[in-house]
Amino acid sequence: MSTTGTQSREPRTATPPTAGAAARPGPEVRVLEPGELRTAHALFGAALHAGGPVDDDRWAVTRLSYAPGRTFGVDLPAGTLAGTATSFGSALTVPGGARVPMAAVTRVGVRADRTRRGLLTALMREQLSDAADRGEVTATLRASEARIYGRFGYGVASRGRNLRVTAGARFRPGAPAAGEVRLVHPDEAATLLPPIYARILTGTTRPGPIVRDDGWWALTLRRPAADAARGIAVHTGPDGDDGFALWTVRQEGTDFGENVLELHDLHAATPQATAGLWRFLLGVDLLRAVSAHLRPWDEPVDLLLDDPRHCRTTGVGDETWLRLLDVPAALAARTWGESGQEPLRIRVHDALFPANDGVHVIGDRAASAIGDSDGADPAPAGDGPADLECDVAGLAMAYLGDRRPSELVASGWWSAHDRAAVPRADRLFTTSEVPWCGTFF
Template identity: 45%
Template structure:
């Protein structure tokens, strides 16, 4: 372990930070012409750097957002982005120092939760993050009649690239954070994922669904590289959100019906999306993978627990350990009417990372207990805990950052 100078970076240091992350992820530095589009994707005052002497050797940043939690509330969220350590300084405590400083900052800002998409999942449990949502990657053979016509309504219109970012943003805001796990998309998010992509010629295409009350869904996609497009290309769906099942079905029907397309691929879709049931032939779809998606960290455990809704069951006392933010440690009585600290004996004991995995309701406590991730002091409490933590449907993020 080596001491490091960890501090918030000034704006003029952000380019070095993003290039360090790109180097760690095996990408080239940001081109000179591209930096004006990248610079606004950082939030000033939220970019940390670790230094060895005068050299920047690690960085971590975040955006201020909101996360939908079970019961419909939206809590202040720190969306963690661009974490990286220079290859010659890994395993020297650089990342640990960054994570400790960053989490302390979130606590001071009053951000109840933190979340990230993990490039290396084995890393983040050490800092209290747990995999709270999953997503699947699907591939569907294309065809104009792929979707049951009874599922469709409204119409789909292609959007010009210069209008795409504003139109899509308006629809996303209209749809709202309707599932636990969905996040508010910040100005920086839109710049990073849409404005920059459109400005740099990423060949991103957009269409919106128009229902009885106006635009209520959108899909963005791009064709994957192909030597001979006349034999059919693969379309990659980048983003698809809709306010109604009919709008979602119409958007899927649209991309599956585009000429000279042999299949449509989509990553990051909900695990419970009923796409097989929309298809006239369910064998047109194959699931390539189901992966961890959003990793959640409870920064303020009592506030986070008290903010979500709970199922109907007798109370369970949960003892939480938190090595990074020790104020969170303690016993909590979880009941349908809320959560409070208690001195009563614990029924279940777990680390804050496991609590993060449970928080949105994707996995029941009994599953983590069977894997040895939860210590069970009262076996009868597991069934009660499963009912308390349960939610209707699967949580889903739907926004990469």
């Protein structure tokens, strides 16, 4: 249990640009009308080299994933769209299992002939302010490049590993073997998978998973092109359907059997369902391997196998980029490890949201003198000395438990004014499960 405190609370609105920037006329950001979303989508597709305009069938589904009133645009003087960014409302699971409102940021793009003129900066500022005004405590995204979003206060808060597992690899005799797996058609999956995912989300204690909205599911299961070479399987355990996997197959050679099953989505409520789904996938005929992108560090695929070397980690990568919009609310929402005798005082810098800027206090029940033990009415911490100091992106890197404060101090992301506070911070921020989201958007 924890208590958190913070100094003065101010309205959670992004600060205006710096004096120098304010002197220049900044790009004007506006909310796009529904009739403009297709153009915005084509702009994003072109910026990402992922194709431009989509056909009518595809747009009929894709438009469902644009949440009303949440797509921003910047125009050229002639009125042509030059940049865009959107988001949908979701919720992020934080350590301890609570979920906080979250903006799921996606489809950010600026026309190639208008980059490096501050369009993204204007879009991000507007989008973050809008999300904060909606009461969203966090924003998260997946970054196309690692150098884009740190300047807006985003930090990497979960990572994953890429796997390549030899098809047909034998399972250890002791590996879980209960339950049944069945193939399902995409139409059936559209009804089956959302409630299974919701059930898994409700039961999870892992930090990082998010709520998937209807638009996300529509885009995943209903777009026409996605039907090609697609497989979907559901696992059933003693309490009913408790896991699913979704994949495509690509050819790696010219002969039968030279195929790789690319796993796109696998969520399971129990270790038995995880093992059952992997057992099924690795047993599919005419495959060389199963490959998977950004799976959780602690998914025990190698531990299930008779020969663990059949499971190779082929890469690691950043998954969740997290922006804490309301630091006091975020700190109050998660649980903490034991601090020992003393609470921890962290000075956080946030150039965009002044209400986050200041000293925040994190303690456990033993430190109740710092504030209300439910965290409902934390005592102000004042502007006194801090044990540790970081910017809001650095805080995000530790918030879900991905990085230990000691790693962040050692690498210069955080500063330690009191060395003894570093192991205390490690104990406080630690989580029992590795953070991982598992939803791409």
